[in-house]
Amino acid sequence: MAPNSKAAKAKAAAKANKASANANKTSANNNKNSTNGNKNSGNGNKNSAANSNKAWPIAAGYENCPEVVEPVTLKVKGAIPSWLEGSLYRSGPGNYDLKSDAGKDVHIQHWFDGLAQLHKYEIHKGGRVTYRSRNTSDDLRERYKTAENVTGVTFCQRDPCKTIFQKFFTTFKAATMGTGEKMEGTNVNVNVMFTPNFPGLRQGADEKKKVSERKSPLRNLITTTDGNALQELDPDTLEPIRIFNYGYLDDSLGSSNLAPAHPCIDPETNEYFTSLLTFGPTALYKIVRIRGSHKGHHAEPDIDVLAEIKSPRPTYMHSFALTKRYVVVCHWQCDFKAWGLSVLWYGNAWESFAAHNPNLKCQFYVVDRHRGRHVATFEADPYYAFHTINAWDEDDDVVIDIAAYKDHTVIGDYFVDNLRDPKGKPPQQAVLRRYRLREVSRHAKVSKTNREKGQPPTPAPAAVDFELDEANNFELPTMNPTRYLRPYRYTYGVNRSGKTPSLIYDRLIRVDLDQIKRAGKNSQAAYKYWMEDQCTPSEPVFVPAPDATDEGQGVLLSIVLNGRTRTGFLLILDAMTMNEIARADMQDGHISPHNFHGVFVNSLTA
Structure with a gap:
């Protein structure tokens, strides 16, 4: 795909300057309902459900959030560790309520469908913190x-006014001519x-020059979503x-329909893995490995399809698992009806999912990442999950920790109108569950006979080592990245x-898995929390301390919505004690929308 044209870039730059001016004006006027003053973030939200719930502090996380194109300095309270220097990138939606040129309101119904807005919190040497953000789906x-x-x-937008004829026509057109979605400009929501440093992009002479002119130490930065789409x-x-x-x-990978938003990356080898799903009467999962060429970043990357797995179940999978020996596709239950064609009929994934079947087993497909089988x-x-936490090889077993739900109906709990309503339905909560796949190599020997007959491996039972109670529900997991693909003690x-x-969510949680193994899941010593009145934290990101001698030595970074002031702040916690070290408050008039995920890029080691 060729980069955008000069004219398109000039247009985008003009739009960015206008949005920046609007954001600065909003901040200067101390306008706490900042979305009304930002045309590029929706151009008016007067009739939205968010404005009718001013007294409900959590609703502020689902209002339109203005761009801050030029970096602004945040007010720091406390002392940021001198070794903490780099950029925290945050992803997620930032706009839900639009107004057409004719004045008609357009409401995005679901949290997952909110228009992409990405954020960057940069911690400078000496403890200064700056913030900027960017809308990245303006064409959409x-x-x-x-x-x-x-x-x-x-993902979930429903149109009750669509007639049967319209549905049929849309399905016919998509099936015979393609969906019509163009992979260009910013016409796709990738949020x-x-x-960082995606190995699949070669670095030509122009790209090398651009990288050399950047402040960031990164070669590139990519965002992903659950479709077959990436954005640089x-x-x-x-x-x-x-x-x-x-x-x-x-x-050969272009015809696949879905890919987990969470790839798996081996931090030692920099190998990038994904699982691509192609809809059809027999669903096809391609397990793909991407490696940078040994010739250097200027050469084409190495792409290998390690395995092709056929299944009668096309399933929405947001993540999967990796160990040093295996790729594990966690095939939980969230299946598309009609071989996936239901997506074209309904126009969204939510209405396309089949009802939960309590009698339908879930699978773990184990692929040898070195031999490609x-x-x-x-x-x-049966269970459902968004996120795996960690996996590793333990003798001949594979151990996998997952944030597991009873079923996929949790997706329906995240419609925006429900989340904005103080009397709305609380979403179903996930629990931390540990699965064990016993004696993998023994089963691999048995499956060799199946392969010779052209048959898939015979399923074996997976064991559950333990699961936590719902009182200690657990989502948006993170851990010390130095323990990824290895046994570990703490997860957050x-x-x-x-x-x-x-x-x-109203608090952050640290779970001591060693304490659970010693004293059981009811041991209060296994849990530590951070909580503040009317505040909603986001996924924590662990940054290890340099020269750490203990897995828990480091800090947690979380972006918190402050419902009392309708603003937000960057929170920095001691990861061992869960005590606050420092925070960086955003300016008045700038909310911190409830977002999805983040990554920290160390300025010195990236």
Whole structure:
């Protein structure tokens, strides 16, 4: 995919300058309802449900958030560790309520469909903190405003006014001519996960020059979503550079429909893994490894399809697992009806999912990442998950920690109108569950006979080592990255205490897994929390302390919505004690929207 034209860049720059001026004006006027003053963030939100719930502090996280294109300095309280220097990138939605040129309101219904807004909190030497943000789906916004409706395939947007004829026509057109979605400009919503230094992009002479002129130490910065779409960004400014899919890297991967937003990356080898799903009467999962060429960043990357796994179940999978020996596709239950064609009929994933089946087992497909074979399959009772936490090889077993739900109906709990309503339904909560796949190599020997007959491996039962109670519910997990793919002691996430009226998370949680193994899941010593009145934290990001001698030595970074002031702050906690070290407050008039994920890039070691 070629980079945007000069004219398009000039247009984007003009729009960015206008948005920046609006954001600065909003800040100067101390306008706490900042979305009304920012045309590029929705151009008016007077009739939105958010404004009718001013007394409900959590609703501020689902209002339109203005761009801050030029960096602003935040007010720091406390002492930021002198070794903490770098950039925290945050992803997620930032706009839900638009107004067409004719004055018609366009409302985005679901949290997952909110228009992409990416954020950068930069911690400078000496403890100064700056913030900037960027809307990265402007063309899509304009398309919605022009159509006066949310168009195209979405995650959960429903259109009750669509007639049977319209549904049939849309399905026929998509099936025979393609969906019509163009992979260009900023016409796609890519807002879930960051990958710094993605190995799949070669660095030509022009790119090498651009990298040398940047302040950031990164070669590139990529965002992903659950579709077959990736977006490259400028690591300094967050300016969108291009949209592409895996077919840009290898033609055989372009026809796949979905890919988990969370790839798996081996930090030692820098190998990048993903699982690409192609819809059809028999769903096809391609397990793909991407490696930078040994010839250097200027050469084409190495792309390998390690295995192709056929299944009668096309399933929405947001993440999977990796160990030093295996890729493990965690095939939980969230299946598309009609071989995936239901997405074209309904125009969204949510209405396309089949009902939960309590009698349908879930699978773990184990792929040898070195020999490139599907060597074993394990089965478990049905569950659903967004996020795996960590996995590792333990003798001949594979151990996998997952934030598991009872079923996928949790997705329906995140409609924006529900989350804005103080009397809304609290979302279903996940629990930390540990699975064990026993004696993988023994099952691999048995499956060799199956392979010779052209048959898949015979499923074996997966064991559950333990799971935590719902009182210690657990989502948006993180850990010390130095322990990834290895046994570990601490994991961190967000938690709903049940002690406040918050519909979603109101505290951060640290879980001591060693303490649970020693004293059981009811041991209060296994849990530590951070909580503040009317505050909603986001996924914590662990940054290890230099020269640490203990896994817990480091800090947690979280972006927190302050419902009392309708602003936000960057929170820095001691990861061992969960005590606050420092915070950096955002300016008045700038909320901190509830976002998805983050990554910290150390200025000195990236």
